[in-house]
Amino acid sequence: MKKNYPIILIISCMIGLWVTGCQSGKSVPPPAPLLPVPSENQLAWHEMEMNAFIHFTTNTFTGKEWGYGDESPSVFNPSELDTDQWISVLKETGFKGVILTCKHHDGFCLWPSEYTEHSVKNSPYKDGNGDIVKEVSDACKKYGLKFGVYLSPWDRNHKDYGNPGYITYYRNQLKELFTGYGSVFEMWFDGANGGDGYYGGKREIRRIDRETYYDWPATLHLVRGIQPEVVFxxxxxxxxxxxxxxxxxxxxTNWNTITPDTLYAGKAGIQKLLNTGSIDGSHWIPGEVDVSIRPGWFYHAEEDSLVKTPEQLFDIYLTSVGRGAVLLLNVPPDRRGLIHENDVRSLQDFGELLHETFSNNLASGATVKASGYRGKSSQFSPNNLIDGDKETYWTMDDDAVTGSFELEFSEAKTVSYVLLQEYIPLGQRIKSFRVEVWNNDEWETVSEATTIGHKRILQIKPVKTSKIRINITDSKACPVISNIELY
Incomplete structure (x- = not known):
C-alpha cells in the first residue's frame, strides 16, 4: 500500500521553526525529515500510549477461548452488564482508548447486524434489543475515551467463509460499524484465519490464501473512505x-520502521522482526503490545486468582510504553457483564503506581547544557528539552551524529528513572546512547540502550547525583530530542 507522508505537517513544522529562528536574529532551518515519518493519524495514536482491549462474547459463558461457531446466542446473557463501570475504571487507570471485540472467531456479533442471525439480537440480553457496541461507544464518549473495533476476519459460524461471498459479508459489517457508532480510532484484525468450524452446519475444515483472500487493500480503502482518520x-x-x-x-531495540512488502497477517516466522522493527524499513509502522491482564483473553472464573498484579502491570508498562510502543491491555468482563473486582483492584493500584512514580519530574528547574546545538540558534537550544513543549526540541548540525547534553541540579537528587523522547515528526534517528551520572568527581555510566522513538524509559539503580548526562553515541542522522524527564 502506498504510504502518504504528512508533507503539510512537515512543512508547517519547518516553516514555524524557521520563522522563530528569524525572529531571534538567526535564520537556521530545521533538520530535513528522515523518511519514513509518521502520518498525523499515527502521531495521534502514539500520544495515546495506553489503550484497553475488551474481549467479550459467547466464550465468556462457555469457558472457551476460541468459540467453534455453533454456540447458541441463548448462552449470551450478562445479568448486570454496565459499560459505564468498564469505561470509568479504565479512564481512572489512565487508558486513552478502548477496542471492543465486536465479533470474535466464533462469529457472534455484539451488535444487531442485519446480515446475520448469529448476534445479540437473538440472545436473552435485553430480550434481544441490546446493542453492546453502542453501549461501549456511548460510554467512551461519556468518559472521554476513544473507541475502536475488532472484527475477526475468520468466522467459524458463517456458511460462506472461504468463498468470495463472505468478503461481501465482512465488508457490509464493517460499513455497519463505521457508519453507526461514531468515530472509530483503530480497526484491529489478527492473523487467525481458516481451520475447522461450524460454517452453517458443514462442520468442516476450510483453508484460505491468507495473502490474497481478503483483498485487504480494497477492504481498508473502503473503511478509510468512511472514516479517514482510522488507523489499521x-x-x-x-x-x-x-x-x-x-x-x-x-x-x-524497537524501530518504528519496517518493510511490509513480504509481510501479511498470519505469516509464520516473523515474530523477531516484528519485535524489533527494521532500522532501514521503508514504512513507518510502529508496534503495539497486546497482552491480557489474565492468562486468557476471555473471562474464566478459575483465573480470578491469576490476575496480574499492579507491579506486573507496571513492568509491562516499562517494556511497552517505555520502549516506544503503545500498550493494549486486555481487560475481559465477567459473566455478570462487569469487570471483576480483582481486575478492578489491580488496575486501580496500577494507576496509582504510575502516578506515584511519574508525578514529580526532577528535571524541572535544572540547568541544561549541551556539547553543541544547531547553528547556535536559540530555537534548537538544549533548554527545549525541559520546557514541557512537545513541539520544541534540541538538535545539532547535520553532520553531527553523536553528541551529549547534561542536566545539573542545585542540590543532589536521587534518580531512578530516565525518560527520553525523540521528535518523531522528523523521523526516528537514535541508534545508541548511554546515561551517565556525576559520581566521585567523574562521569559514571549507569545505563546503555539503543533506540528511543516516541518514548524511552530506563529504570536505573537509584543514584544520588548533582548532574546527569545523556551521551548519544550513534545516530542515523543528527539527533532530534524533544524531552527528558527524571524521576
Missing amino acids: FSDAGPDIRWIGNERGYAGE
Missing part, C-alpha cells in the same frame, strides 16, 4: 504492527 492494526500494518508476542514487551 494487523501483523504487518499498514499503520500499526503486532509486536510479535502476547507477553507484554517490545524489543529493547
